[in-house]
Amino acid sequence: MDIKAVREDFPLLKEYGDIAYLDNAATTQKPYFVIEAEKNFYERENANPMRGLYELSQRATDIYEKARESVRDFINAKSTKEIVFTRNATESLNLLAYSYGELLEEGDEIAVTVVEHHSNLIPWQQIAKRKGLAIRWIECEDDGTISEEALKKAISDRTKIVAMTQISNVLGIENDIKKYARIAHEAGAIFVCDGAQSVPHIFVDVEELDVDFLVFSGHKMLGPMGIGVLYGKEKYLEKMPPFLFGGEMIEYVTREDSTWNELPHKFEAGTVNAAGATGLMAAIDYYKRLGFSNIIERENYLSRFAYNILKDIPEVNILGSRDADMHHGIFSFTVDGVHPHDIAEILSSDGICVRAGHHCAQVLMQHMKTMSTARASIAFYNTEEEIERFAESLSTLRRRMGYVK
Amino acid sequence: MSNSFYREIINDHNLRPAHKHELDGANLTLRGVNPSCGDDITLKLLVEDDVVKDGAYTGDGCAISQASADMMLDLVIGKTKDEALDLYRLFDRMIKNEATEEEIEKLEEAGSLIDVSHMPARVKCAVLGWRTMSNMLEGE
Structure with a gap:
């Protein structure tokens, strides 16, 4: 290089x-291409994506969806339905805790490691308080790594979610996500992986790892601030209730009730950050270029x-x-x-x-x-x-x- | 800026504080914490007849927070409550860059923390001891 x-x-x-x-x-700092892509969106493509039928709006929609495809390809997800754009990893984790948390019942358990960033910890802690769930702590070794024994000690037949970072933002250690996702699945739990520090720095393949959810931020991987990703297996995203309500996330609305748009739009209420998504796509292109x-x-x-x-x-x-x-x-x-x-x-x-x-x-x-x-x-x-x-x-x-x- | 900022006077109060110890007989005790950076001190004062007869602090934190608390105690021991609170208000104005040079002289060595007025990230470190003292005296 x-x-x-x-x-x-x-x-x-x-x-x-x-x-x-x-x-x-x-x-991270931003390469020229990312800054230029975001600027170019506002100079040449700007209209509200997915709203207008006129050509400019269609172009804005196309570029936004192209960015989604680029993210899908980068982490090897099966379908763009599994890629939800958010503000950042923190928002992705809050979405999960609020929405998936709704599916949990009193007495259910969430296992979280002690090395987590607050964003993979406080959303679970607070949903646990509201819904009467229990947080079980997965302890770490002296060097910060998580052992198989520590994980197994923290999970039981009540465990519904295991939340773990792939790379620690404090110590840099990497957890064996593939193995730990399997252990979580064997216990009947889903596995949430915080990829904020890993996706920018190592190959992350969601199919290979078999995680149920993966979150990361665009700005830590050369992209703009304000764009992040929630990857989720379609079968789980389908049964989760919406996180935010409003424009473009609905199918049909009456005075009494509403039905929801299809994935991934169900989770993208309001006008989206299309320029940010375009910038993130440029960042991914830059990774490929180098x-x-x-x-x-x-x-x-x-x-x-x-x-x-x-x-x-x-x-x-x-x-x-x-x-x-x-x-x-x-x-x-x-x-x-x-x-x-x-x-x-x-x-x-x-x-x-x-x-x-x-x-x-x-x-x-x-x-x-x-x-x-x-x-x-x-x-x-x-x-x-x-x-x-x-x-x-x-x-x-x-x-x-x-x-x- | 920091090259000159961490000069002898601050380093000296940080490494060889005169007032960092327990204080038996203190009648006022308050903990002051900066949650985001981990400065954590416990300030103890002995106040009799509205006069700060003695004072000390314990705890941990950056050089600025520790040295500032030590310099403050140098200044306020022996002063009346009102005088101590006036000095707190003056220190606070200095950190906001609102005090005159003449006023700053009244702060003696603590006046050396004037540079913090150009270091927004360190303001809360410099005022920790002072804020804790004012909370204590005003809450009395």
């Missing part, structure tokens, strides 16, 4: 060549490169696995005696962007007995030089905070 040429595709990286952007797990396997190879290389440098800085403690390949470019860390917010502030003054805080995973933080960490996360367009700068800056922190070296 010609990294210099690739960086030329990203206007922000060109504009701010002196910053090292290492917060890719929060959101070659997804090239991207993965590059990210694995950078991940190992970063791990090997960071592990040799004595005051830096990397959380999670001791195996570089288990990090998928995500490194949460602490620096002895320096609070994560001070870490991020000083790195920022050196032009290095990292996240600090609880990373929307307070249950995991409590489990690890820490309040917060700093986190650096890598994408293929990062460079060795940026990672070296980051490490150099890290090794000056204690001195700059007034500790004598």
Whole structure:
């Protein structure tokens, strides 16, 4: 991969060549093609999709549905009926909790791992409170991985849903989703996979994994903010009630009651984000242009490169696995005696962007007995030089905070 | 900015705080938390005859939150309740960039946190101790 040429595709990286952007797990930068696709929609295709019979509206509809097909192909779903556009992974999970939650009965159980992002945790916790369901916690190992035993311990014959992230946004570890979906199915539960960190960085094939639902966000995979995906097996989406009511999600409305549009429109109430979907399609095209396997190879290389440098800085403690390949470019860390917010502030003054805080995973933080960490996360367009700068800056922190070296 | 911001005065109060300890005999205790970043302090004061006779804090947090609480206690111990609350209001105005240089001098070392007025993400760290004190004194 010609990294210099690739960086030329990203206007922000060109504009701010002196910053090292290492917060890719929060959101990625956008290539020119994505920005252009969204702009082009508003300049040339803009009309309300699925409403008008005139040609422009038809074009808007076509491009929106083409984007849906592109997503279907990217994750290898059977049908575009199984691809629901949402705002982001969070909204997809809320849709699931509200809608699938309606099908559950008092005493039913939902098994959730302790490493989940709040978006795969609070929707379940709150539907459980409203409907009298029980949350069962799937504990993790010291490195953050989920063992088969821990999963089996948390499920019973009352378990209706198992919710698990494929790649942790804090530790970067990957769970064996294929195996765990099978175990959930054997117990009579459905399996919900949070793909927010995995879909952008590894091959995710819903047929191969046999998950019942998969959620992810466009903006973490080079796409625009405000467009996300809920994949669901048709048989489940069919029996789920709508999440939001309003325009375009209905079939027939009377004073007394209404019937619902067919999939996936039943779950897409109101005017959709067609420009965002177009941008996401451009992002997927860009993945194909560079070659997804090239991207993965590059990210694995950078991940190992970063791990090997960071592990040799004595005051830096990397959380999670001791195996570089288990990090998928995500490194949460602490620096002895320096609070994560001070870490991020000083790195920022050196032009290095990292996240600090609880990373929307307070249950995991409590489990690890820490309040917060700093986190650096890598994408293929990062460079060795940026990672070296980051490490150099890290090794000056204690001195700059007034500790004598 | 941060290069100069984490200068000796803040580092010193963070690493060698004068008031970070338990306080037996305190008659006011309040916990202050910044949930999003995890600054978490417990402030204890001994207030008699409307005068802050003594004060201390315990807890964890970033250098700004810890140093700010320590500098605040340097300033308010020995002052009346009303004086302490006035200083809180002045500190709050300084952080909002609304105080004059002359006023800021009254804050002594805490005036060094003026730079936080240009660091929106750190405002809540700097005011944590102060806000906790004002909640305590006003709630009394």
